[in-house]
Amino acid sequence: MSGLTVRHPHPSDHAALQGALTDWWGGMGGEAGAQQRRLLVPRLFLQHFAGTSLLVEEPEPAGTRGGAALRAFLIGFLSQTDPDTAYIHFVGVHPEAQRGGLGSALYQRFFDLVREHGRSRVRSITSPVNRNSIAYHTRMGFRIEAGDRTEDGVEVHTDYDGPGLDRVSFVREL
Template sequence: MTTELTPAQDLPPGTALRHPTEADHARLQVALTEWWGGLGGEVGSMQRRLMVPRLFLQHFADTSFWVEDADGSLQAFLIGFLSQTDPRTAYIHYVGVHPERRRSGLGSALYHRFFALVQEHGRDRVRCLTGPNNLNSIAYHQRMGFRVEPGERTEDGVPVQPDYDGPGLDRVTFVRDL
C-alpha cells in the first residue's frame, strides 16, 4: 500500500512525497544506473545497484522517502534508517535526485524530512558517507551541516577511510548532530 505523505512547502509544485514500497525496486535500480552520468563505468553502476538491494525497501521504507512527479516518474529518493546499535544515531544510506531536478531543493527537502523523522524517534545524530572522488557530494554534505570525519589518509585535502566498504572501496564519512 502506498501512502502519500502530507504535502510540503519545501517540495516543488507537482511532486508527491511518499515512503517507497518493495514494488519500487525496479525503478530504483534504473535510477541507480542512469542518474550518475556513467560515474565509474559499468562497474560503478553495478556497485550502486548492489548497494540498494530490495531489502532496503522491505525493511526501511518507513524511514525512507520517494518523490514522484504527477505522472508517477521518480524524481528523488532517500534511503535511511535508525541505527539498531546506537540509539542516538540514524543513517542516510543512499540519496538520488534526477539529473534534471538537481539544484531544485529536492535533495535538501528530503534530508530535512529525514532529520525531522529521526528527531521524532529521539535520535540526535545522522551519519552518511560518499566516495572520495565525488567532490560534489562532499561539498553538498558540508553545506548541509555535516562534518567530515577524520580519515586514515588524505586525498586532495579530503580525509579518506581506506577500504571502508571492502578492498579498494574507500569512503569519506560524515556526521551531523541535530
C-alpha cells in the same frame, strides 16, 4: 516540492530505483559503476527500512501511461546499535531536478523523521572521488570525520568497505 508527492517506498518500487541508479549518474563508472550502485540498494531496504526512507514522484503528463515518475529518493534507517544515531545510506535526485532544493528538502524531512524517533545524530559516507557528494554534505551541515589519511585536503578512511573501497565519513548533530 509543489506538484510532487513524497511517500515511503514499497518493494514494488525496486525496479524504478534500480533504473535511477543506472541512469542518473551520467555513466559514472560505466556499467561496472552502475552495477555497484544497484547492488547498494537491494530490495531489502524497501522491505525493512521503508518507514525511514522517502521517494519523490511527479505525476506523468496527461495522455501518458498515467503513473508517476521518480524524481528523487533517500534510503535511510535508524541505527540498531546506537540509539542516538540514524544513517543516510543512499540519495539520488533526477539530473533534471538537481539544484532545485529537492535533495535538501529530502534531507530535512529525514532529519525531522529521525528526531521524532529520538535520534540526535545522522551519519553518512561517500567515495573520496565523489567531490559533488562531499561538497553537498558539508553544505548540509555535515562534518567530515577524521580519517587515517588526507587526499586532496579531505579526510579519508582507507579500505573502509574492504580493500580499495575508501570512504569519507560524515556526521551531523541535529
